[in-house]
Amino acid sequence: MHTELLNDLRNQNPIVFNISNFVTVQDVANGINAIGASPIMSQEIDEAPAMVQISSAVTINIGTLTTKQIAQAKVVGETANQYHKPVVLDPVAVGAVKYRLDAVKELMNDFKVDIIRGNAGEIAALADIDWQAKGIDAGTGNQDLDLIAKTCAQKHQCTVILSGVTDVISDGEHVVHVKNGTTLFQLHVGSGDMLSSVVAAFAAVNDNLFEAAQTACAVFATTGQIVAERLQEERPGTFSTELMDELHLITVDEINAKLEVESK
């Protein structure tokens, strides 16, 4: 696990361009900023190519997808492919809402996604594996999470992060588990979206995207765990505030001291 990538990220301060949902966008921007990258957001298709060109990585989050945003995402994805900028996709609620699943499938025909980050319900839907997603939540199912992540990665020929109590990361061949984390992530709505954009920030500073994805999960999950362990109770508001603090303050040594990673 190359946790020292965190120092590269902070030294390079890469610009991460985000097609964001309006629910969690403020947290996402602040999270990117706190960890040491530079966020930029846009809703306008006419500036999409310029946005991609000034950025080092792109996140497409469909949390509040509109038809207008689908058109914007198409241009962004195609331009990112053209300029070889990594594309991270966060397929919010594709397991629960057919409109979103159809839209995402269409987008993935138009351009190549390099990393997908979602919960079990979302990744299962993109792997065509049966699962009962619940709204924006993971929901429940009987399938093996490793198999879901691996199948999704193979199907779309990309790196997949199935995040949850344990983050499962696969490139279609290998599977890595990041076992750090806290239940407080589920109590704060922006956690998953923030992780997706943190993944893009790491992808901006490392060409090995499977490695970047693992490191991003390791840094984010460990930071959250450290914050949660300091709190005496489940305090989602305080957790959110102190997560922002700690994303800025955390060091590679602190992460390494906590890290629990398994290669399967």
Add this chain to the structure above:
Amino acid sequence: MHTELLNDLRNQNPIVFNISNFVTVQDVANGINAIGASPIMSQEIDEAPAMVQISSAVTINIGTLTTKQIAQAKVVGETANQYHKPVVLDPVAVGAVKYRLDAVKELMNDFKVDIIRGNAGEIAALADIDWQAKGIDAGTGNQDLDLIAKTCAQKHQCTVILSGVTDVISDGEHVVHVKNGTTLFQLHVGSGDMLSSVVAAFAAVNDNLFEAAQTACAVFATTGQIVAERLQEERPGTFSTELMDELHLITVDEINAKLEVESK
């Protein structure tokens, strides 16, 4: 007062679908999540029916209304009526901006609203009672608040929450006062919007909507009061963070110990 509905809400974890304004949407989502329900938001008319069908209640907040959103709200309201999902309306600034009052009146012709939650200026406007609203704030007027809430409820044949220092809840016949609360609610912009969606979460787990509305106000106002009493000064930022904590931690016993309710 059926404060034990809070436990039902937490056990059932209902999905609450929100047409939100982009100012307070993050707080609303986190508030719904913290108290024990599951938020989902959308801006796209094409997924509106699906969103309603996976949800147990709907909130329509017009805080940053657009013509596109009016069209979306129409489909959402009609689908909710069809599938018997309770509809909560938050008529932000209808007392100050004619465009919004007209839009809301049109929507209320198209579908049935089950609960309206607003401040004095907004409820007075929907009751056709003279009042000087001020932007998004309640403003000032000489009319009796009980009369305003009751008239509005009669006129629209629904439950009305006129929230303020004292929350006045009416079904058109009865009036209940929840006297808990804190001035800090006015210092945090998202408070009212959060309450409206918390009302929807309670409406999702109890068919008696007048009862659900009272309980939502009781839980929300008491939680805010408990947080405010712990602070030594008026700290709107800290209040907002700790309100999120307390919405998750508060118990029925703690609420009952503080509750000040009056039936008029």
Add this chain to the structure above:
Amino acid sequence: MHTELLNDLRNQNPIVFNISNFVTVQDVANGINAIGASPIMSQEIDEAPAMVQISSAVTINIGTLTTKQIAQAKVVGETANQYHKPVVLDPVAVGAVKYRLDAVKELMNDFKVDIIRGNAGEIAALADIDWQAKGIDAGTGNQDLDLIAKTCAQKHQCTVILSGVTDVISDGEHVVHVKNGTTLFQLHVGSGDMLSSVVAAFAAVNDNLFEAAQTACAVFATTGQIVAERLQEERPGTFSTELMDELHLITVDEINAKLEVESK
């Protein structure tokens, strides 16, 4: 420096209307509210004239500009000119994205902007001075900041705030430095946008806009500095929460005791 304007602002509680970007809008609304003014936001061109008429000042922030928003901004700016309401412009990323620079130039042909608030990269772009802006960040350049602010103010015949480690405020003739502040402002994405709307709140209560701009910077920078000095470490999350607290609690005497201002 007329820091006692803060008391006027709190006594008058002016409505500030904001065309906001969806990234920082919640912070902007809460910041306006916390300091003692009343925020209102809108995305709909059809209610634009009404919004301006009920407000005492207007902020146009282009942080997530769309073609639709350009049309709305045009109506808002023209109506504000007509009704003599001060207009504050926040030209987010005009130094880095040509689409935005073109849009802003077009808007400034359509109506008069009274105060521009941006970072060095943004103000340099509007002054036609060479500078390397970086996304939403100031970037780097060799030009004198006083000259940039002064040139921009002369070119657009308005007051200019070039904010940064030192805030440089110019009316095209005079230049004032507010040397207060903290590096934590850069670590919290909403800081600049909040300042722009706080500037509008002061412009709403004082006809001398150069004076209003200076006072807004003095109050905001000093408040941030006081919060930062209390923190032992660079904690962007806690800073953001306590900045909101302090914007509400800060007194004119506390500001005067800290203030470091220079007239050049």
